[in-house]
Amino acid sequence: MPILNKDMTLCISLSARPSNNGTRFHNHLYEQLGLNWIYKAFAPTDLSQAIAGVRGLGIRGCAVSMPYKEDVIALVDAMDPSAKAIESVNTIVNDGGRLTAYNTDYTAIEQLLQRNAVPVEYAVWLTGAGGMAKATAAALRDAGFRNVTIIARNEQAGRALADQYGFHWRADFPAAGEGTADMLINVTPVGMAGGPDAEALSFPQPAVDAAKVVFDVVALPAETPLIRAARAAGKQVITGAEVATIQALEQFVLYTGIRPTAEQVRAAENFMRAQ
DSSP states (O other), rough: OOOTTTEEEEEEEOOOSSSSSHHHHHHHHHHHTTTEEEEEEEEOSOHHHHHHHHHHTTEEEEEEOOTTTGGGGGGSEEEEEHHHTTTTEEEEEEEEEEEEEOHHHHHHHHHHHHHHOTTTTTTTEOOSSHHHHHHHHHHHHHHHHHOOEOOSSOOHHHHHHHHHHTTTSSSSSSTTTOOOSSEEESSSSTTTTSSSSTTOOOSSHHHHHHOOOEEEOSSSSOEEEHHHHHHHEEEEEHHHHHHHHHHHHHHHHHHHHHHHHHHHHHHHHHHHOOO
């Protein structure tokens, strides 16, 4: 990585609980490609001031994670269709002080559903109703999934998300014997390292046992309690680490205008996961 200098381009991430995933992925690619860029993660104490800093300091790109994916909408100048369609932002690009919001989470979910050949006939339980849940619900709808239940204790947010995409809503998991799902998708912070529920399962064990596919968007750790339980039960799994790689790659392209080779992406992904 080049020595810090006045001409270096800065990109950042904003998250309540930042990880090193983005910093390792982006900085490794900068080094591979010989770019005079650097990437740093932040946990803002004031979101509006942080976004003002992006604009005022000429920070080129800004990744946005939980819980800010909806709150930043009022702070940008323009919404790309990828973010506007689902009213959720995970990427901001600064072009000379004009901030445009994007969403690469949708792309990641879309690609992983296709890559894993998940049948659209599967019944799906999606737990959560925040910004990432919006991206996931949109990707499910657009892929052709119809039997989807949003499980969210916040009735207003859960019902609104379900209604927007023609899905069902319920406040909690069905009791034993009241139904199962073929695919479980967790888009809550349950199981995230450093959080209050780091060791908790985001779905009941009987639901894991009954499922065919288990998908956890939590990227840190790569092996969440849900993913470990699913592997132990012999289920097909899709991990948050996979989501992180795809969405970070698309962010990298938006920031730099360069699409790395598949070999370069694999090297950056391996470096990211080796932390």
